[in-house]
Amino acid sequence: MEVLSGGLNGKQVEAIEHFEKAILVIAGPGTGKTKVITHRIAHLIRHHDVSPEQILAVTFTNKAAQEMLDRVMDKDLVDRDSSLGVRIHTFHAFCVGLIREFANEIGLPRNFAIFDQEMQDAILVECIREQQTSQFNFLLPSLRDIVGSYKAKFGDLDSGITEFETYSGRKIKDGDEIEAILNLISAYQTKLDAHHALDFTDLIAKSVRLLERNSVIRERYQRELKFILVDEYQDVNEPQYQLLKLLCCQSENNL
Numbered sequence: 001m002e003v004l005s006g007g008l009n010g011k012q013v014e015a016i017e018h019f020e021k022a023i024l025v026i027a028g029p030g031t032g033k034t035k036v037i038t039h040r041i042a043h044l045i046r047h048h049d050v051s052p053e054q055i056l057a058v059t060f061t062n063k064a065a066q067e068m069l070d071r072v073m074d075k076d077l078v079d080r081d082s083s084l085g086v087r088i089h090t091f092h093a094f095c096v097g098l099i100r101e102f103a104n105e106i107g108l109p110r111n112f113a114i115f116d117q118e119m120q121d122a123i124l125v126e127c128i129r130e131q132q133t134s135q136f137n138f139l140l141p142s143l144r145d146i147v148g149s150y151k152a153k154f155g156d157l158d159s160g161i162t163e164f165e166t167y168s169g170r171k172i173k174d175g176d177e178i179e180a181i182l183n184l185i186s187a188y189q190t191k192l193d194a195h196h197a198l199d200f201t202d203l204i205a206k207s208v209r210l211l212e213r214n215s216v217i218r219e220r221y222q223r224e225l226k227f228i229l230v231d232e233y234q235d236v237n238e239p240q241y242q243l244l245k246l247l248c249c250q251s252e253n254n255l
């Protein structure tokens with residue numbers, strides 16, 4: 001490992017040099033997991049002639065993506081042009097790129113809007129005010145969890161649903177509560193549609209649907225992306241896992 005800058009332990013070097021098939025790195029906070037990813041990127045480029053564009057590094061937050069890019073741009077790892085070629089994105093930014101390029105395939109205008117968490121909260125509050133419902137004793141993060149989980153799990157509104165569990169493990173089974181939630185989601189979705197807007201849940205769900213349905217696009221990505229590195233993999237939810245599976249060639253071996 002002489003070409004990589006020091007400060008790595010044996011286990012890190014093992015993870016960095018791993019080449020065939022998938023590898024999952026589990027280690028405590030601040031123990032150098034992200035460092036493994038950035039050094040692995042450099043190792044793939046420098047020792048395996050992988051071209052930077054064939055590497056996708058995925059993070060959950062813009063801050064983490066920026067930090068990853070800053071670290072990959074460390075001149076001791078790879079040269080500037082190579083580091084700029086690596087695809088370093090948040091899950092959402094990656095999906096925005098994918099959906100913008102193929103917006104017409106899924107019936108969206110190319111200039112669709114994206115509602116971030118702040119906008120999503122504002123719309124939810126507006127809907128609750130308009131509905132004047134007394135059903136909601138939830139705080140906004142719980143509502144986001146409920147709306148996001150529901151949309152990701154069921155897609156379109158389905159009045160036949162009698163119970164469901166959110167991503168955070170909240171069980172919703174009270175009939176009145178379900179009805180109030182369906183009304184809220186319906187109002188929320190109407191507002192999103194009126195703005196040609198997608199929220200973060202839609203970005204992932206629509207990308208998954210696009211890749212599932214369009215084998216040409218899916219195979220293009222699978223050909224292009226030889227290595228997909230995910231920071232904080234333990235936080236990947238079901239739709240994000242589906243997305244990664246669709247992006248991975250031979251995902252049974254490589255994810």
Ligand SMILES: Nc1ncnc2c1ncn2[C@@H]1O[C@H](COP(=O)(O)OP(=O)(O)OP(=O)(O)O)[C@@H](O)[C@H]1O
Pocket residue numbers: 007008009012027028029030031032033034035036
């Ligand atoms: N083998 C090592 N020896 C000494 N310092 C190290 C080693 N590996 C990583 N570090 C340093 O420890 C700090 C944390 O590293 P890093 O951010 O990669 O860890 P992490 O596991 O991703 O942390 P988090 O859990 O916060 O995401 C960094 O400053 C990094 O340079």
Ligand SMILES: [Mg+2]
Pocket residue numbers: 033034035231
């Ligand atoms: Mg980290």
